[in-house]
Amino acid sequence: MARVLITGSSRRLGLMVGELLVQQGHRVVLHARDARRAVDTRAALPAADDVLVGDLASIDAMRSVAEQANATGRFGAVIHNARVGYRERYLVTADGLSHVFAINVLAPYLLTALIMPPNRLVHLSSGMHQGGSAGLGDPQWERRRRQAAQAYSDSKLFDVLLAFGVARHRPDVRSNALEPGGCRPAWMDPAHRTTSARHT
Numbered sequence: 001m002a003r004v005l006i007t008g009s010s011r012r013l014g015l016m017v018g019e020l021l022v023q024q025g026h027r028v029v030l031h032a033r034d035a036r037r038a039v040d041t042r043a044a045l046p047a048a049d050d051v052l053v054g055d056l057a058s059i060d061a062m063r064s065v066a067e068q069a070n071a072t073g074r075f076g077a078v079i080h081n082a083r084v085g086y087r088e089r090y091l092v093t094a095d096g097l098s099h100v101f102a103i104n105v106l107a108p109y110l111l112t113a114l115i116m117p118p119n120r121l122v123h124l125s126s127g128m129h130q131g132g133s134a135g136l137g138d139p140q141w142e143r144r145r146r147q148a149a150q151a152y153s154d155s156k157l158f159d160v161l162l163a164f165g166v167a168r169h170r171p172d173v174r175s176n177a178l179e180p181g182g183c184r185p186a187w188m189d190p191a192h193r194t195t196s197a198r199h200t
């Protein structure tokens, strides 16, 4: 039995992984971006040990999530699942960063640095990482024409590089990245047309 933290687990894949791990007898700590979503997340998986709260677009909140995580003890595994997608409008965070970069790249990096090292790190990447560029010339998209899909692809490639970089520098931590395959929102599935779109 392991204790597992899953970031961005208020819905979809993150929540589903939490449900599966609980069914398999693991202890799961979920994470939601704000207090309101945390209430919904807790209701969606009452068997979870806890729900951490913090908007990963903000460096202060990333630090807070790491502090909350460490306060619960050391994890067997941390799954970096939170993301914003490839159709995002370009936004600048309070820290002056592209929000795709902040949430998809900086958050897993900072959380990895600040959370007590688990045995296992899992980074949710995407098949789109194969079209990503690892160039560090303009990671905030300040000088290039903005392309949402490219920004997402780059962020997912950075996640792979982070996973492999940690694996190289921390041989005691099993650090991997994976592509989960295509997962459509439930509301796109005719069998689920009656379900709420609140969490899609």
Ligand SMILES: NC(=O)c1ccc[n+]([C@@H]2O[C@H](COP(=O)([O-])OP(=O)(O)OC[C@H]3O[C@@H](n4cnc5c(N)ncnc54)[C@H](OP(=O)(O)O)[C@@H]3O)[C@@H](O)[C@H]2O)c1
Pocket: 007, 008, 009, 010, 011, 012, 013, 014, 032, 033, 037, 054, 055, 056, 057, 080, 081, 082, 083, 084, 085, 103, 124, 125, 126, 127, 179, 180, 181, 182, 183, 184
């Ligand atoms: N779905 C696919 O087909 C697919 C394909 C390839 C890779 N992936 C990868 O698999 C992972 C999960 O995918 P998904 O489709 O389940 O993603 P999703 O539906 O977009 O859910 C992402 C999760 O991240 C959270 N999140 C987003 N911004 C946040 C922020 N600023 N602070 C805190 N939490 C935040 C969301 O919370 P809110 O509810 O508050 O927004 C949500 O819980 C992602 O890393 C994605 O890149 C998915």
